[in-house]
Amino acid sequence: xxxxxxxxxxxxxxxxxxxxxxxxxxxxERALRxxxxxxxxxGLDPAVAYSNKAVTIKDNPEGPLAxxxxxxxxxxxxxxxxxxxxxGDHVLEIGAGTxxxxxxxxxxxxxxxxxxxxxxDADVTLHARDALNKxxxxxxxxxxxxxxxxxxxxxxxxxxxxxxxxxxxxxxxxAQLADGGRFVLPLRWRGQTRSVVLTRQGExxxxxxxxxxxxxxxxxxxxxxxxxxxxxxxxIHHDQDQxxxxxxxxxxxxxxxAETWSDVRIGGEESFDGIWLRTTAFEDTICRLEATRAAVxxxxxxxxxxxRSPVLVSGGxxxxxxxKRDDADPERPSLLGAAHLGPDGANLAKRLVTHIxxxxxxxxxxxxxxxxxxxxxDNDLPAGHVxxxxxxxxxxxxx
Numbered sequence: 001x002x003x004x005x006x007x008x009x010x011x012x013x014x015x016x017x018x019x020x021x022x023x024x025x026x027x028x029e030r031a032l033r034x035x036x037x038x039x040x041x042x043g044l045d046p047a048v049a050y051s052n053k054a055v056t057i058k059d060n061p062e063g064p065l066a067x068x069x070x071x072x073x074x075x076x077x078x079x080x081x082x083x084x085x086x087x088g089d090h091v092l093e094i095g096a097g098t099x100x101x102x103x104x105x106x107x108x109x110x111x112x113x114x115x116x117x118x119x120x121d122a123d124v125t126l127h128a129r130d131a132l133n134k135x136x137x138x139x140x141x142x143x144x145x146x147x148x149x150x151x152x153x154x155x156x157x158x159x160x161x162x163x164x165x166x167x168x169x170x171x172x173x174x175a176q177l178a179d180g181g182r183f184v185l186p187l188r189w190r191g192q193t194r195s196v197v198l199t200r201q202g203e204x205x206x207x208x209x210x211x212x213x214x215x216x217x218x219x220x221x222x223x224x225x226x227x228x229x230x231x232x233x234x235x236i237h238h239d240q241d242q243x244x245x246x247x248x249x250x251x252x253x254x255x256x257x258a259e260t261w262s263d264v265r266i267g268g269e270e271s272f273d274g275i276w277l278r279t280t281a282f283e284d285t286i287c288r289l290e291a292t293r294a295a296v297x298x299x300x301x302x303x304x305x306x307x308r309s310p311v312l313v314s315g316g317x318x319x320x321x322x323x324k325r326d327d328a329d330p331e332r333p334s335l336l337g338a339a340h341l342g343p344d345g346a347n348l349a350k351r352l353v354t355h356i357x358x359x360x361x362x363x364x365x366x367x368x369x370x371x372x373x374x375x376x377x378d379n380d381l382p383a384g385h386v387x388x389x390x391x392x393x394x395x396x397x398x399x
Contacts, residue, residue, distance in 0.1 A: 007038060010050035017052065018074045027087075028080045031107035032073075040098035040131040041070060057098055057127060070098045071163060075195075075213055082197045082209055083184045085109055085159045092155065092176065093117040094147035094185075095163035095218070099128030103137045105161075116154050118145040120219050148220050150176045157181060165193055165215035167223040167239075168389040171373055174205060186215040188224065189387055189394060190280040191237050191288025191310070192273065196369065203376070207369035212273050223390060229253055233295035236313060237288040241388045244287065248316035252342035257301035259322065259339055260349040264360035265332035266323070272336065274363055275321065276310040279355045281367040281385050281396035285312040285348070289320045301339040312352055317342025319349035321356075336360075367396045 005013070015032045018024070024032075038049040041057075048055070055070040080101075085091055087110040093102055096119035105115045119125045122144050129142040145151055147162070148170050155176035162185030169185070177183050183198045183205065195213040198205040227236045227246045230253050238244045266272050279286045289303055289311035296302045303309035304321045311320035319340035326335040336356050338349035359365075372381060372393045384397030 005047075007036065007046050007050075010046055011037065014050045014052060014073060018077050022074070022078060022081070024077055024081050025084060027085075027108045028077060028104075031080070031104045032077060034107050035100065035103045036135060037070075037073070037100055039135045040100040040103070040128075042131070057124070069216060070100060071215070076101055076104070078211055078213075079161065079163075079184050079195050080104060080108070082195060082211070083159055083161050083182060085113075088112040089158045090114045090154075090156075091116070091159045091161065092151060092157040093161050093163060094150070094173075095119060095216075096125050096128040096142060097163055099131040099135075099137070099140070099142070101161075101163055102128065102140045102142070103132060103135055106137050106140050114141070114154075116141040116143065116151050116157075118143045118147055118151055120144070120146050146220065147218055148173060152176050160184075162186060162218070163215070164218040166218055167221045168391050169205065169371060170391045174200070174371075177205075186213050188217075189389075190239060190276075190286045191224070192276050192280070194277070198371065203373055205371040207371075210277075210366055210369065212271070230295055230298070230300070233292045233298065234300065235290040236311065236318075237290060238313070239287075239387070239389075242284065242287065242313075244313050245315070249313070249318065249342070252316050252318060252345070253300070255341050256299070257339040257341050258346065258349075259301070259337055260319075260346065260353055261324075261335060261337035262353045262356040262360070264336045264356050265326070265329050266334050266336060267332045268334070270332070272304070272321075272359070274365070275336075275356055275359045277366060278359050278398075279310060279312075279352070280387075281398060282355065283312060283351065284387075285314050287311050287313050289318075303339075304336070310352075312348040314344055314348060315342070317344035317348055319345055319352050321352065365398065367398050370395045 038046045041049045054072045085108045089109045091105050096117040102117040125144045132140050150173045156178040158181045160183040165186045167188045177200045186193050187196045194210040196207050197209040223240045289309045304323045309321050319338045322339045323334045338352040340349035384395040387394040
């Protein structure tokens with residue numbers, strides 16, 4: 001008796017795993033059970049194609065991040081749930097990938113809908129076109145196009161989705177979204193990325209939901225900069241409007257860090273990225289700290305996550321998130337605090353602990369987020385903390 005699972009078995013097992021953790025709209029679940037992901041990943045073992053993992057389809061010879069990949073299926077499902085596309089919707093997808101997401105969208109919007117997927121890379125669009133043809137989705141429009149410019153000739157769109165990371169939303173792209181339409185995209189600010197649901201309300205894009213995610217960045221945006229310290233073993237990633245001076249930080253990193261602790265505890269599997277998100281609604285000093293294991297071995301106090309931790313930076317001082325084991329509460333055995341360096345480090349640490357404490361009191365809270373064109377006067381913005389980008393003004397606030 002042959003007990004080897006069929007491709008259909010593998011696909012349904014994957015979807016079962018996804019919906020067990022996150023209920024999905026029926027249209028999205030049905031599409032996931034219908035579209036054959038293995039067709040979009042030719043040559044790959046079906047068991048791998050139906051694992052909940054990203055698959056690189058084009059390497060980047062100039063850096064560690066792939067130029068294009070097939071996203072983690074659970075993330076695909078999450079974003080399609082956020083998009084909430086309906087039968088008859090006209091959808092623009094930025095980042096064609098393997099064509100798998102476009103096939104899912106085609107199933108969701110049905111025969112009365114329309115899907116246009118674009119990508120700047122000719123190899124990627126060729127791959128997507130070939131896979132969509134083989135899978136029976138010849139009607140999906142695939143275009144080699146700069147994702148930052150969109151495809152205005154087929155707009156306006158009632159739904160738009162980005163499957164690459166955005167640092168900013170160009171005016172030319174947001175203009176292609178119909179009023180009342182929904183745009184879901186991985187948006188990056190202050191070193192962290194969220195899949196944000198934006199609805200167009202006149203000139204504004206107003207968020208109704210955001211989820212933690214990570215994506216290959218879109219080609220053509222360079223609003224995030226990197227400062228290398230300690231012979232490249234420590235990096236600080238910051239937005240272009242933030243003043244981070246590497247020369248001022250050299251002395252700080254030669255010191256031993258002092259520590260300031262909160263009373264907030266976390267469990268082993270508990271996410272604490274909400275601290276970072278909360279802090280972006282109050283602090284212009286919040287950046288991303290990337291430390292290597294070599295830095296820790298050379299004496300740097302270990303950040304809570306070595307390669308990706310929030311850090312407040314001001315002049316020659318910094319304070320970043322740390323944790324330590326404390327078994328006073330077995331269900332939440334880790335205590336959160338801040339390591340700090342430099343003359344103003346203690347003040348920065350105190351501010352970071354204030355944000356940790358506020359998060360600890362309401363761990364599910366997320367800020368309101370609205371995006372306005374770059375020229376919008378201050379008087380026309382809602383109350384909140386403003387982050388300046390090249391094409392937009394992002395306003396964050398807590399009700």
